[in-house]
Amino acid sequence: MTNGTRDGGAGGTGGAGLAGRYLDAAIGLLERVRDEEAAAITAAGELIADAVAADGRLFAFGAGHSSLAAQDVVYRAGGLALMNLLSVPGVVGVDVMPATLGSALERVDGLAGAVLDSSPVRPGDVLVIISLSGRNSLPVEMAVNARALGLRVIGVTSVAYAEGTRSRHSSGTFLKDHCDLVLDTKIAVGDAELTLDSVETPFGPASTMVASALMQALMATAAAGLAERGIQPPLLRSGNVDGGHDWNGRVFQEYGDRIFYRH
Structure with missing residues (x-):
C-alpha cells in the first residue's frame, strides 16, 4: 500500500499529487x-493454446467487480474469439439491484454446480476464474466442480x-x-493503495x-503459443476499422461451434 502524506503536506496529496x-x-503492481x-x-498461455x-473451448468467470476482467476478454477486438463468459445470474458486475445481493450470492453453496451443469462446458475446456479474495463459496466451488468435470x-x-x-x-x-495454475495479482488485503490522515479508511x-x-x-501469450504451433489464433478485429466486420464474420463461421456469446 502507498501511504499519502498529510493534507497539503510535502509531496502534494491533493489533485495531481495524489493521482x-x-x-x-x-505501475509498481504491474511491474x-x-x-x-x-x-x-x-x-497458463500454453494451457490455453493446447486447449484451442x-x-x-474457453470460458472466463468472475463475480462482482472481478467479472469486469472476465468480460474484458470476451468479444474483444484484438482478443481470442473463443473466450466465452460463464455467466451466473445476479453476480455479473453490479447490475443486479440491490447490488449487495451479488455479494450475498457469492456465499451461496451449490450455486456453482448448478451453473456448470447447465452450461456448455465439457472435458478438455479451460475455465479462468477471477476472484480477488478467492475466499467465497462461489469461486471455490466453481473451481472444484469444473475440475471434477474434466x-x-x-x-x-x-x-x-x-x-x-x-x-x-x-x-x-x-x-x-483448486486450480491447475494460479496467477497472483499481488493485491494487498483490502484492495486500497492510498491513505490520507484526513480520510478515515484506505x-x-x-x-x-x-x-x-x-x-x-x-x-497474448496464448495467441503466440498457437502461432508457434503453426495455428493462426482466432483473433477478432475492431468493427471500427475497414474490413473488421468481414474478418470477424469469417472467424465466427469457422469457430462458431466454440463461440457461445452469439447464440
Missing part, C-alpha cells in the same frame, strides 16, 4: 506481476488473502487451492486494473 501516487502504486508471474503466465489446438482451471486471485483472511467455504480452502482500489492486465497478457 500520481495512485498511478505509481499501480511485480510482470517480474514475478512471468512463468505462470507463460504456462485440441478443439477445446476442465482445466486457471485462477486469477490475490494469494495474500489466503494468508491474511479466513475462507468462507465449508472446506476452509481458497480458490488458489482508498484507491487496483485489483480490476491488475486482473485485466493479467488477462490480456494471458490472451
Whole structure:
C-alpha cells in the first residue's frame, strides 16, 4: 500500500499529487506481476493454446467487480474469439439491484454446480476464474466442480488473502487451492493503495486494473503459443476499422461451434 502524506503536506496529496501516487502504486503492481508471474503466465498461455489446438473451448468467470476482467476478454477486438463468459445470474458486475445481493450470492453453496451443469462446458475446456479474495463459496466451488468435470482451471486471485483472511467455504480452502495454475495479482488485503490522515479508511482500489492486465497478457501469450504451433489464433478485429466486420464474420463461421456469446 502507498501511504499519502498529510493534507497539503510535502509531496502534494491533493489533485495531481495524489493521482500520481495512485498511478505509481499501480505501475509498481504491474511491474511485480510482470517480474514475478512471468512463468505462470507463460504456462497458463500454453494451457490455453493446447486447449484451442485440441478443439477445446474457453470460458472466463468472475463475480462482482472481478467479472469486469472476465468480460474484458470476451468479444474483444484484438482478443481470442473463443473466450466465452460463464455467466451466473445476479453476480455479473453490479447490475443486479440491490447490488449487495451479488455479494450475498457469492456465499451461496451449490450455486456453482448448478451453473456448470447447465452450461456448455465439457472435458478438455479451460475455465479462468477471477476472484480477488478467492475466499467465497462461489469461486471455490466453481473451481472444484469444473475440475471434477474434466476442465482445466486457471485462477486469477490475490494469494495474500489466503494468508491474511479466513475462507468462507465449508472446506476452509481458497480458490488458489483448486486450480491447475494460479496467477497472483499481488493485491494487498483490502484492495486500497492510498491513505490520507484526513480520510478515515484506505482508498484507491487496483485489483480490476491488475486482473485485466493479467488477462490480456494471458490472451497474448496464448495467441503466440498457437502461432508457434503453426495455428493462426482466432483473433477478432475492431468493427471500427475497414474490413473488421468481414474478418470477424469469417472467424465466427469457422469457430462458431466454440463461440457461445452469439447464440
